[in-house]
Amino acid sequence: MRGPLASLTADDRARLRRRMRTPVLTFLALLSLLAVNVTLGATLPFAHVWALEIAVVGVMVALILLVSMEVRKEPPLIRLFSGLGFFWVCIMVGMTLTDYLAR
Amino acid sequence: MSESFVNEPLADGVGVARAHHFESVAQQREAATLGIWAWLITELLLFSALFLVALITRIQHPEATVAAARHLKFWIGATNTVVLICSSLTMSMAIEFSRMGWQRAMVRAMLATAALGALFLVLKGYEYYADWSEHMMPFLADRPFELAETPAARLFVNLYYVATVLHAVHLFTGIALLLGMTWMAAKAGFLSRHQNWIEVYGLYWHFIDLVWILAFPILYVVNRAT
Numbered sequence: 154m155r156g157p158l159a160s161l162t163a164d165d166r167a168r169l170r171r172r173m174r175t176p177v178l179t180f181l182a183l184l185s186l187l188a189v190n191v192t193l194g195a196t197l198p199f200a201h202v203w204a205l206e207i208a209v210v211g212v213m214v215a216l217i218l219l220v221s222m223e224v225r226k227e228p229p230l231i232r233l234f235s236g237l238g239f240f241w242v243c244i245m246v247g248m249t250l251t252d253y254l255a256r
Numbered sequence: 257m258s259e260s261f262v263n264e265p266l267a268d269g270v271g272v273a274r275a276h277h278f279e280s281v282a283q284q285r286e287a288a289t290l291g292i293w294a295w296l297i298t299e300l301l302l303f304s305a306l307f308l309v310a311l312i313t314r315i316q317h318p319e320a321t322v323a324a325a326r327h328l329k330f331w332i333g334a335t336n337t338v339v340l341i342c343s344s345l346t347m348s349m350a351i352e353f354s355r356m357g358w359q360r361a362m363v364r365a366m367l368a369t370a371a372l373g374a375l376f377l378v379l380k381g382y383e384y385y386a387d388w389s390e391h392m393m394p395f396l397a398d399r400p401f402e403l404a405e406t407p408a409a410r411l412f413v414n415l416y417y418v419a420t421v422l423h424a425v426h427l428f429t430g431i432a433l434l435l436g437m438t439w440m441a442a443k444a445g446f447l448s449r450h451q452n453w454i455e456v457y458g459l460y461w462h463f464i465d466l467v468w469i470l471a472f473p474i475l476y477v478v479n480r481a482t
Contacts, residue, residue: 168356169356172352172355172356173349173352175348176345176348176349176352177345179344179345179348180341180342180344180345180348183341183344183469184338184341187334187337187338187341190472190473190477191334191477193477194330194334194473194476194477194478194480195330197480197481200481202481203477203478203481206473206477206478207473207478209473210469210470210473213469214466214469214470217344217462217465217466217469218466221344221348221462221465222459222462222463222466227289228286230286230290231286231289231290231293234290234293234294234297235293235296235297237297238293238296238297238300238301239300241297241301242300242301242304245301245304245305245308246304246308246311249308249312250308250311250312250315253312253315253316254315
């Protein structure tokens with residue numbers, strides 16, 4: 154087994170930085186977006202703030218899917234599979250809410 | 257993930273032992289990833305239906321839903337979201353360490369992920385205890401419901417428990433699986449035969465995080481505004 158951080162060569166450190174860059178940046182982006190939503194939820198600065206909150210959540214979900222779950226790097230069949238799942242959810246949510254909101 | 261789609265190649269000595277019924281390791285890896293995605297999509301539809309019912313409850317009974325949602329522990333929910341986002345980072349780190357062949361670092365990152373998952377459950381348990389103290393468990397026959405005068409609030413609170421308990425069960429199962437896999441992953445030779453197990457499991461963990469990322473705003477945040 155290799156030690157986690159001790160006695161790393163310069164090459165190892167460079168490799169570690171390269172590998173960890175995306176997860177750390179994603180982590181910071183998710184925390185920032187959560188901070189926006191928590192601030193909006195705690196202060197309720199304007200009417201219909203829910204629309205902005207849902208938009209922020211949409212960005213967070215896209216980040217997790219595309220970057221953390223690496224869908225953008227997957228072969229086309231897996232991209233199609235994961236995309237179809239969310240497509241069906243959009244149909245279900247969209248058609249149901251259309252009904253309730255149009256009543 | 258198929259090796260051809262990975263940005264950086266796997267380290268020497270890291271890979272997957274091909275099972276006889278696959279033509280190649282790449283095909284085996286892709287089949288495993290496709291399999292977990294097929295299951296995650298069924299899970300997505302299950303949770304989406306619950307969240308949709310929460311939105312309908314809000315549309316149909318706005319005052320009762322807001323009254324019930326204001327009893328939810330907003331700051332515990334927010335803290336738990338931070339905890340799960342941290343656990344997603346440690347899981348991503350475990351996956352990257354596995355690709356680099358740094359087995360000990362990978363095992364530590366997996367243990368950190370399990371610990372953060374356990375912290376989430378502890379905070380959730382405290383939140384349920386606070387709800388119990390405030391008489392916010394309408395399904396308990398011997399404990400009068402705080403919002404008994406607004407029957408629709410009972411709908412929302414019951415739905416909140418179904419959704420969050422279901423998520424907690426997934427998380428608990430995930431922690432148990434993760435600890436089992438960590439035990440196996442600490443053995444010599446694991447990364448040369450089963451490296452993709454870490455990636456496949458990572459998809460499940462990130463999905464649990466994603467479900468909570470949806471649950472927190474839909475249950476706690478958007479219902480705070482009248």
